[in-house]
Amino acid sequence: MNILDWFLAPFQYNFMRTAALAGVLVSLTCASLGAYVVLRRMAFIGDALAHTVLPGLVIAYLNRWNMTIGAVLAGIATALGIGWLSRRREVREDTAIGILFTGMFALGILLMSSVRSFRDFTHMLFGYIVGVTDAQLRLFALIALVVLVVLMLLHKELELTSFDPTHAEVIGLRPDRLRDVLLVLMALAVVGAIQAVGVVLTSALLIVPAAAAAMLTRRLAPMMVFASVIAVLATLVGLLASYHLDVSSGATIVLTCIVCFLAAWGLRTLREQLSRTRRASRA
Amino acid sequence: MRFCLPYSGRCREQPPTAAPALAAQGVVVRYPGGARAALDGLDWVVPPGARVALVGPNGAGKSTLLKAIAGLLPIAAGSLRVFGAPVGAFRHRVAYLAQRGELDWNFPISVRRLVLTGRYPHLGWLRWPTRADWRLADEALARLHLLDLAERQIGELSGGQQQRALLARALAQEADLLLLDEPLNAVDAATREVVSAVLRDLQRQGKTVIVATHDLDRLQADFDDALFLMDGQVVARGVGAVGERVHRAWLDNHRAAVAV
Numbered sequence: 001m002n003i004l005d006w007f008l009a010p011f012q013y014n015f016m017r018t019a020a021l022a023g024v025l026v027s028l029t030c031a032s033l034g035a036y037v038v039l040r041r042m043a044f045i046g047d048a049l050a051h052t053v054l055p056g057l058v059i060a061y062l063n064r065w066n067m068t069i070g071a072v073l074a075g076i077a078t079a080l081g082i083g084w085l086s087r088r089r090e091v092r093e094d095t096a097i098g099i100l101f102t103g104m105f106a107l108g109i110l111l112m113s114s115v116r117s118f119r120d121f122t123h124m125l126f127g128y129i130v131g132v133t134d135a136q137l138r139l140f141a142l143i144a145l146v147v148l149v150v151l152m153l154l155h156k157e158l159e160l161t162s163f164d165p166t167h168a169e170v171i172g173l174r175p176d177r178l179r180d181v182l183l184v185l186m187a188l189a190v191v192g193a194i195q196a197v198g199v200v201l202t203s204a205l206l207i208v209p210a211a212a213a214a215m216l217t218r219r220l221a222p223m224m225v226f227a228s229v230i231a232v233l234a235t236l237v238g239l240l241a242s243y244h245l246d247v248s249s250g251a252t253i254v255l256t257c258i259v260c261f262l263a264a265w266g267l268r269t270l271r272e273q274l275s276r277t278r279r280a281s282r283a
Numbered sequence: 284m285r286f287c288l289p290y291s292g293r294c295r296e297q298p299p300t301a302a303p304a305l306a307a308q309g310v311v312v313r314y315p316g317g318a319r320a321a322l323d324g325l326d327w328v329v330p331p332g333a334r335v336a337l338v339g340p341n342g343a344g345k346s347t348l349l350k351a352i353a354g355l356l357p358i359a360a361g362s363l364r365v366f367g368a369p370v371g372a373f374r375h376r377v378a379y380l381a382q383r384g385e386l387d388w389n390f391p392i393s394v395r396r397l398v399l400t401g402r403y404p405h406l407g408w409l410r411w412p413t414r415a416d417w418r419l420a421d422e423a424l425a426r427l428h429l430l431d432l433a434e435r436q437i438g439e440l441s442g443g444q445q446q447r448a449l450l451a452r453a454l455a456q457e458a459d460l461l462l463l464d465e466p467l468n469a470v471d472a473a474t475r476e477v478v479s480a481v482l483r484d485l486q487r488q489g490k491t492v493i494v495a496t497h498d499l500d501r502l503q504a505d506f507d508d509a510l511f512l513m514d515g516q517v518v519a520r521g522v523g524a525v526g527e528r529v530h531r532a533w534l535d536n537h538r539a540a541v542a543v
Contacts, residue, residue, distance in 0.1 A: 039390060089315075153409055160400050163390035166381045167452075170353045171404035172290035172374040218391045218436040 010243045015130050022132040023235035023253070025140040026192035027205060029147045031231035032224045033189050034210030036182055039220075040162050043207050044094060045082060045183070048101035049190045050202035052078040054108030057124055057194075062115065068139050068191060075187030078104065083180040105199075127198035127250030129239065140192045147185050151224075158182065159220055196235070197250035205231065208257040212264035230260045290374065290407055302367025304460050304491035305329040305352060309361035312344075312351050312515075320359070321347040323515040329493065329508075331366075331459070334486050336502055336522070337495040339512035345495035346382075348512070349462045352493070353379035365460060375404035378458035380449045382465055388438040394448050395433040398423055401455035416455075423454035426484075428477055443474030450478060461485065463494045479505060 010016045037046050056074020060067040078100065085096040112121045123131060132140075151158070157178055161168045165175040186206070193202040213226035238253030245252070305327065312322040322344045329335055337345045350356045351363060354371045363370050365377060378401070401423070402416040424430045427447040432440060440448060446466055453461050467475055482492055482505070494506070502509055503522045511519040 039387075156400075156403060156406075156411075157408070159392065160403060163387040163392060164385075164397075164400070166355065166379070166385045167400060169355055170374065170377065170379045171456075172371070214391070219393065220391050223391055 006244065007240060010240055016239075016243065018132050018134070018137055019130045019239060019249070020236060022137055022140055022192070023129055023196055023239055024232050025137075025144045026189075026196045027209070027231035027235040028228050029140075029144045029189045030193050030205040031209040031213075031227035032151055033147060033182070033185055034206040034208075034227055034231075035213065035220060035224045036158065036162060037186065037206045038210040038214060040182075042182075042186075043203060045097060046186060046190070046206040047203035048082070048097045049075055049078055049183075049187055050194060050199050051101045051108075052104035053187070053190060053194060054124065054199055055104050055111060058108050058111040058121070062111065066135075068136055068195075071191040071194065072188060074104075075190055076184050079183035079187040080180060083176065083183055087176055123198070124194065125198050125200055126248060127194065127196050127201065127253075129196045129249050129253075132195060136195065140195075143188045143192055147189055150181065150185060154178070154181065155221075197253055201250055201254045204254040204257060208254070208261050209234065212257070212261040215261075215264040215268040230264070231257065234260050290404060301331065302364070303328050304331045304333070304366060305493070306364045306367075307361065308363075310348075310351065310358050310363050311360040312347050312356055313359045314347075314356075319515070321515050322351065324361070325515075325517060327510060327517070329491060331491050332486065332489045333507050334482065334492045334505065335494070336506040336509040337493060337512060338497070338499065338502070338509050342514075343512040344515040345512055346464050347515070349379065349464050349493065349495055352460075353377060353462055355379070375456065376459045377462065378453035378456045378460070379462045380446075380453060380464060380466060382468070383442065383445055383449070386437075386449075388445065390437065392437055393434050394429060394437055394440065395420055395424065397437050397448055398433075398451045398455050401452035404456065419457070420451075420455045423451040424448075426454060426481060427451045441471070443470035446470050447474055447477060450481060454481070458490070460491045461493070463492065465495050465497065467496065467498060 011020065037043055053071045053075045056070040056072075056077075057067050059065075059074075060070025081100060082097055085091065085100065086093040091099070115121075157168070157173055158181075161173060161175040161178045168175050168178075189206070190202055193205045197205060209227040209231035210223065212230050213223045216226050217223050234256040235253050238256035239249055241247075241256065242249040242252035306329075307325050307327040310322055310325040311320050313320050325344075325348065337348060339345050347356065351358055352365060352370065354374070354377075358370075366373055395417075398420040399412055399416060402412055402419060406412060406416070421430065421433070424433050427450055429444065429447055429451060432444060437445065437448065450463075450466065466478055470478075479501075482494075485492055496502075506522055509520065509522045510517060
């Protein structure tokens with residue numbers, strides 16, 4: 001089998017084309033947001049958001065509502081709940097999130113175990129990107145559009161509140177409200193990511209491509225672009241690899257992202273080494 | 284009349300009256316959970332164009348006062364007016380330089396873009412910086428001798444250069460009232476000189492500058508007036524020998540108290 005076939009043959013199937021498109025949309029959304037998640041040290045919140053969406057999914061499933069809408073609502077409710085909890089100071093933020101996230105996840109599992117069929121829930125936990133429907137695809141496209149447009153329109157405010165909330169507040173911005181905006185965007189992104197890689201691995205799509213991009217650049221906007229490119233490539237390669245090797249697509253996609261991260265890390269180390277030797281030889 | 288697109292809906296064009304830059308009357312500020320007030324009944328008027336120092340030991344209330352003027356801390360009692368209007372009405376006219384630790388210096392942003400954020404109160408939502416904004420940022424960088432470093436990531440600067448970058452941002456903001464929290468604390472001699480020169484320039488342009496400082500030696504040379512704070516209360520005023528003597532006396536007392 002030649003290399004072109006390896007890349008193209010799977011796409012003769014409709015489900016693979018849909019899966020690839022879904023993967024691209026989801027990874028674009030997660031990776032561009034991921035820059036903020038990494039820089040603002042919100043990785044734990046990303047993970048928590050993914051887990052708290054579970055009861056929303058299950059309740060929607062049990063009532064035969066649209067599951068993706070259920071997830072979106074649960075995600076937004078959690079995002080605002082986290083924002084509210086972190087503004088009050090009775091409990092430390094990470095503790096508050098830990099309580100909220102394990103509680104909601106346990107509720108989800110409890111509801112799940114009340115139903116006989118576990119198969120759909122395995123998909124929730126570990127992802128099922130080849131099972132994406134056309135309706136879901138349209139929703140993912142909408143989510144990607146919303147997230148990218150908001151990130152662009154609020155770029156200067158989000159950037160400023162991320163590194164200098166004091167100046168932002170002095171000139172009249174509300175850093176906590178902008179954080180709420182980010183949390184809601186994360187909730188939206190997480191919904192797509194759950195379909196792609198599952199609840200358990202969702203935070204990887206938020207964090208790993210952005211962390212890889214952070215190794216390659218020291219500017220925010222390029223970091224978002226690099227993260228998106230890395231995420232899209234890793235998702236496509238991971239999807240194809242999982243098709244050929246017949247293994248879990250979610251896990252393969254995440255591992256491909258990790259490989260990209262290691263490569264970026266290596267590249268940076270190499271570059272630093274080079275500039276150091278160059279400086280040494282000049283001296 | 285030029286309309287300033289507000290971030291908070293409260294930023295308006297400047298009024299025609301020649302109101303004092305700062306008028307504080309019986310200002311009380313409490314930190315949540317704090318037993319005693321961090322500022323306890325402060326009265327103070329700063330005329331426009333003055334260069335004044337806030338002097339006092341750590342915990343005296345210097346930073347608290349600056350933060351209250353900047354709108355970062357609510358006042359519990361009294362009235363605090365900036366250019367004749369309540370705090371928060373003229374956000375684009377007030378620049379606040381926090382101590383360096385309050386900013387994430389590892390964030391991937393260039394020095395030039397950091398200075399550009401000084402233009403944001405003039406832009407507001409949904410508007411991108413124009414060429415004129417970038418030019419103002421570059422002029423501010425040049426005045427603080429940072430133009431060569433403009434494309435560096437902010438964390439690559441030394442402490443003194445970071446302080447200068449923050450002052451450059453305040454210049455780019457074209458603020459009329461500058462609040463500086465210990466700007467010369469632990470910076471190199473070159474930065475000291477540049478910052479002092481810029482502060483003198485600002486005064487010549489009629490800007491009001493309030494500086495929290497420990498440095499008594501430069502008081503008479505650099506400031507028109509000084510306010511000596513201790514435990515949230517004013518204990519002396521003026522750059523003359525009286526205030527200085529009082530202040531030195533407390534410092535000695537303070538040291539003695541610590542030693543015991």
